[in-house]
Amino acid sequence: MSIAGYLSLTDADRTAMLQAIGVSSIDDLFEQIPEGVRLGRPLGVPEALPEAALVRHLEGLAARNADTSRELSFLGMGIYDHYVPSIVDTFLSRGEFLTAYTPYQPEMSQGVLQAIFEYQTAICELTGMDVSNASGYDGTTVAADACFIARHHTGRSKVVLAETLNPMVRQVVKTYAPGFGMEIVEVPHTGGTTDPAALAAASEDAAIAIFQQPNAFGCLEPAPELAAAASDGGALPVAHVDLASLGLLEAPGVYGCAMAIGEGQSIGNYQSYGGPHYGFLAAGNEFIRRMPGRIVGETTDLEGRRGFVLTLQTREQHIRREKATSNMTTNQTLLALAGLITLCWLGPEGLRELGETCTALAAYATERVGLPLAFERPTFKEVAFRTPIPARDVVARAREHGVHPGYPLGRDYPGLDDVLLVALTEKRTPADVDRLADVLREVCS
Amino acid sequence: MSGREREAQLIYEKSKPGRRAGRVPSYGLPVPELPSEVRRQTPPRLPEVPENEIVRHFTELADRNFGIDTGFYPLGSCTMKHNPRVNERVVGLPGFRDLHPLQEDEGAQGALALMWELERMLAEIAGLPAVTLQPAAGSQGELTGLMLMRAVFADRGETGRNVIITADTAHGTNPASVTMAGFELAKVATTDRGNLDLEDLHAKVDDRTAGLMLTNPSTLGLFDEGIEDVAEIFHSRGALLYYDGANLNAVVGRSRPGDMGFDIVHYNLHKTFSQPHGGGGPGGGPVAVRAEIEPFLPAPTLVRDGDVFRLDHDRPKSIGRVRGFAGPFGVFVRSYAFMRAYGPALTDMSEAAVLNANYLLARLRDVYDLPYDRLCMHEFVLSARALKREHGVTALDVAKRLMDHGIHPPTVYFPLVVAEALMIEPTETETRERLDEFVDAMRSIADEATRDPEILKSAPLTRPVRRLDEVKAAKHPVVRHAFEPEVAEARIETG
Numbered sequence: 056m057s058i059a060g061y062l063s064l065t066d067a068d069r070t071a072m073l074q075a076i077g078v079s080s081i082d083d084l085f086e087q088i089p090e091g092v093r094l095g096r097p098l099g100v101p102e103a104l105p106e107a108a109l110v111r112h113l114e115g116l117a118a119r120n121a122d123t124s125r126e127l128s129f130l131g132m133g134i135y136d137h138y139v140p141s142i143v144d145t146f147l148s149r150g151e152f153l154t155a156y157t158p159y160q161p162e163m164s165q166g167v168l169q170a171i172f173e174y175q176t177a178i179c180e181l182t183g184m185d186v187s188n189a190s191g192y193d194g195t196t197v198a199a200d201a202c203f204i205a206r207h208h209t210g211r212s213k214v215v216l217a218e219t220l221n222p223m224v225r226q227v228v229k230t231y232a233p234g235f236g237m238e239i240v241e242v243p244h245t246g247g248t249t250d251p252a253a254l255a256a257a258s259e260d261a262a263i264a265i266f267q268q269p270n271a272f273g274c275l276e277p278a279p280e281l282a283a284a285a286s287d288g289g290a291l292p293v294a295h296v297d298l299a300s301l302g303l304l305e306a307p308g309v310y311g312c313a314m315a316i317g318e319g320q321s322i323g324n325y326q327s328y329g330g331p332h333y334g335f336l337a338a339g340n341e342f343i344r345r346m347p348g349r350i351v352g353e354t355t356d357l358e359g360r361r362g363f364v365l366t367l368q369t370r371e372q373h374i375r376r377e378k379a380t381s382n383m384t385t386n387q388t389l390l391a392l393a394g395l396i397t398l399c400w401l402g403p404e405g406l407r408e409l410g411e412t413c414t415a416l417a418a419y420a421t422e423r424v425g426l427p428l429a430f431e432r433p434t435f436k437e438v439a440f441r442t443p444i445p446a447r448d449v450v451a452r453a454r455e456h457g458v459h460p461g462y463p464l465g466r467d468y469p470g471l472d473d474v475l476l477v478a479l480t481e482k483r484t485p486a487d488v489d490r491l492a493d494v495l496r497e498v499c500s
Numbered sequence: 501m502s503g504r505e506r507e508a509q510l511i512y513e514k515s516k517p518g519r520r521a522g523r524v525p526s527y528g529l530p531v532p533e534l535p536s537e538v539r540r541q542t543p544p545r546l547p548e549v550p551e552n553e554i555v556r557h558f559t560e561l562a563d564r565n566f567g568i569d570t571g572f573y574p575l576g577s578c579t580m581k582h583n584p585r586v587n588e589r590v591v592g593l594p595g596f597r598d599l600h601p602l603q604e605d606e607g608a609q610g611a612l613a614l615m616w617e618l619e620r621m622l623a624e625i626a627g628l629p630a631v632t633l634q635p636a637a638g639s640q641g642e643l644t645g646l647m648l649m650r651a652v653f654a655d656r657g658e659t660g661r662n663v664i665i666t667a668d669t670a671h672g673t674n675p676a677s678v679t680m681a682g683f684e685l686a687k688v689a690t691t692d693r694g695n696l697d698l699e700d701l702h703a704k705v706d707d708r709t710a711g712l713m714l715t716n717p718s719t720l721g722l723f724d725e726g727i728e729d730v731a732e733i734f735h736s737r738g739a740l741l742y743y744d745g746a747n748l749n750a751v752v753g754r755s756r757p758g759d760m761g762f763d764i765v766h767y768n769l770h771k772t773f774s775q776p777h778g779g780g781g782p783g784g785g786p787v788a789v790r791a792e793i794e795p796f797l798p799a800p801t802l803v804r805d806g807d808v809f810r811l812d813h814d815r816p817k818s819i820g821r822v823r824g825f826a827g828p829f830g831v832f833v834r835s836y837a838f839m840r841a842y843g844p845a846l847t848d849m850s851e852a853a854v855l856n857a858n859y860l861l862a863r864l865r866d867v868y869d870l871p872y873d874r875l876c877m878h879e880f881v882l883s884a885r886a887l888k889r890e891h892g893v894t895a896l897d898v899a900k901r902l903m904d905h906g907i908h909p910p911t912v913y914f915p916l917v918v919a920e921a922l923m924i925e926p927t928e929t930e931t932r933e934r935l936d937e938f939v940d941a942m943r944s945i946a947d948e949a950t951r952d953p954e955i956l957k958s959a960p961l962t963r964p965v966r967r968l969d970e971v972k973a974a975k976h977p978v979v980r981h982a983f984e985p986e987v988a989e990a991r992i993e994t995g
Contacts, residue, residue, distance in 0.1 A: 059842060060841050060846075060848070061584055062848060062928055062929065068932045071932070075859055076858045076861075076875075081854075081855060087723045087875060092755050092756075097847070100621045100624055100839065101843060103845055110590060116595070117595025119610030120595040120609070121603060122596075122599045122600075125595075130603065138524075142521075142554060144592075145555070146558045149559075151563070154568035154777065155777060155778070156580060159911075160903070162903055162965055163565070164565055165561075165564040165565065166562055172981070176510075177546060186977075187980070195823055196823060223821060227823065229820055234646075234682035268538070275534070278538055302544070304534070304540055325597045325830075326599060328596065328825070329601030330828035330829055331782030331829075351979065356966040356967060357958075364968050364973045375672070377685045379675075382643060385636075385782070388781045389776075389779060389782060396558060399547050399557075400551065400554060401522050402548045403546045405523065407543065415526070415529035415530060416529065418530070433532075451604075459603070484525075
């Protein structure tokens, strides 16, 4: 019999091994499965493909997608087409990182442990927080994690969400909340941003209040006022932020947030149709023992050398079981490593320049696109325009011209059917914006 | 190999003001002034390092790390199989890599077709018809499964079902997921043969029981011989069965969870279907269910209309969304490619995994204790309790000494029902020669324990660091670099 897939045992190996075990066939090894639950027929899956045919097949599937190398795209709304430096690809393909498990055995894993420690440091620096975990699944689940922390820290059960928090983040919090015994209150926007007085009122008796900066409409929230408003009501203020903005925008820790969370994709990860990416969760020192997931700490070895280990593991499911702070085991280490490498590559200057180019392009688009603004608010890298026809139709028509003009906000916000959210990253050029303006003029007339 | 020359500097310690690597285009555009109340006042202290030093830094870190590519990695319960490189090539195709998740369905037909085909293959393997790919990892799959149970019982008006039963051999994620989903936990004992104790189950399952969470084969690497009776006990009382797919690598094409009686199943794409573990992630935790549970699956679900695929967001009974977008798509591409490379020979994969494990078991059983003396499935659990009793050598010492043989240690001290546990999972991709090297190493360590136990206690001797002080790390947590001496430690009160 020939060797399938990625297997290596020859017939002679198999025979010798069965003999060492003391059985006569492979079937003998499966005798412990009761007869009534054996499959007893070949799997009904498509035939095997050798590597060259497999690549051809997948190239065919990939060719049926309108990716951002084929279509001039202004889509954002949480996932952005920022530039990923070449060295990210270099190190994410290193087998020592790619094919390692969670670093339970620190002597085998100093490389990844140190990288996570450096990542935690970078996240703390960007957010102005004391402690970061080693990453969460994505920008949605870290919001649920923050609610779980707040539930236990405050003993309260009310979650306040600004309506301008990304809709998907709110949906995930709603899915998780019943299990935590929490209920949700949403605060509507006023002219594109959250009214601090409304947030303060909702935060009375609440465990946590989460807002987003820049918000889901691309507008800059009065973040320091919102944090103060949440605190006034006794809720933990939490900012959902974009790492790519934190070279220009103030760190949540500086304006009084208890935690900072967000989707890390914009720093170092490809769009990849939504994942895998990394969520980040950083907090003040007082929350360290309630943090979910892995945390790496510094220590020394027998000879006094610095080294790194997974620490505070008594929070975690493999030790605390039903009393754990989370059920998380797999996180997103490799994607967080991509984030760290990108931040090293950018440095503080590069991160500031990244933010400046995005805001400059957003301002250029505001000027060039001949449509009224939906909200009279300062923006960072996304601009919401009012469209004379439903934004959905604008998208469909513009795509016929090879331009994806952005996200129709009406998909998530009833009443905003005529609002198109246009995202600008440093990969778009002024000429791209000119083309967008031309196409929008044509399809909106 | 000893001395401080082997200590790696942090990237922050290599930083010098004014240095840089990347440059961002400015296009000569004027930069608008942001409102001062939201503008950053102090720049973040990110490293300022040129690109060649960044490259050397991460090369050094890679050198200080051990992956499957480096050597044998028999970490029980983690299924550390070879990660084929063609999967990395295809995940990097621009049509997948640069596809925005909010692209119109019409512009993402290739991605949706791939997900559809992956769902169909997973459904066939589980023996259950409906699949969601959304959960980000196995533990999130568990949580999704428990939320589904809650939704099913709420729909039936059986809101008194609050208890989930797990085995005493269960992974820690099971009880942790139970708590996060708002259920109460009950535990069922394991018999001397490693099966669930049916008498204990009979006594514990009642009309407050929502369901069972079970790994089969169990974390002992043993198939539950009474699984049909177990399913009957739960179903006859109106409760549901959840299959933790952590050990699915043992039974693909041989036995299907749906046929065993499970109603909800999660897969670990990063175990069974070779998504690389990445030093701790990413993973993928799709969930399959019986037809009656399908309406409750997370939204959106994937629908096929003729030759056209679309995401269906209009799902009134859905538990809601558990993660952003349609799931970790890059993981789907890799697992899909992996499964298509095997085809129906995925059965051979599980057969080789079980053969390899039994071979190691047969060759090690005379030098280590075997608490459950049966043929195993894809993994098995040995105990170092005799070594500890007779020579003071623990499972941890054995693990650390294996490092000096260039082998990653097995999982130790799990499952909790076995003292000094060594949980060994070779996977299907290892050659017989690699397995023999491991046997030789394990036998030589057992021999060393009798002659020179001190060397085991001081191992490892050949890694970049010696044993690390984990107590110190937890007592005085230093969880980020101290840029200035006065913030050298984020000191936290213990307890």
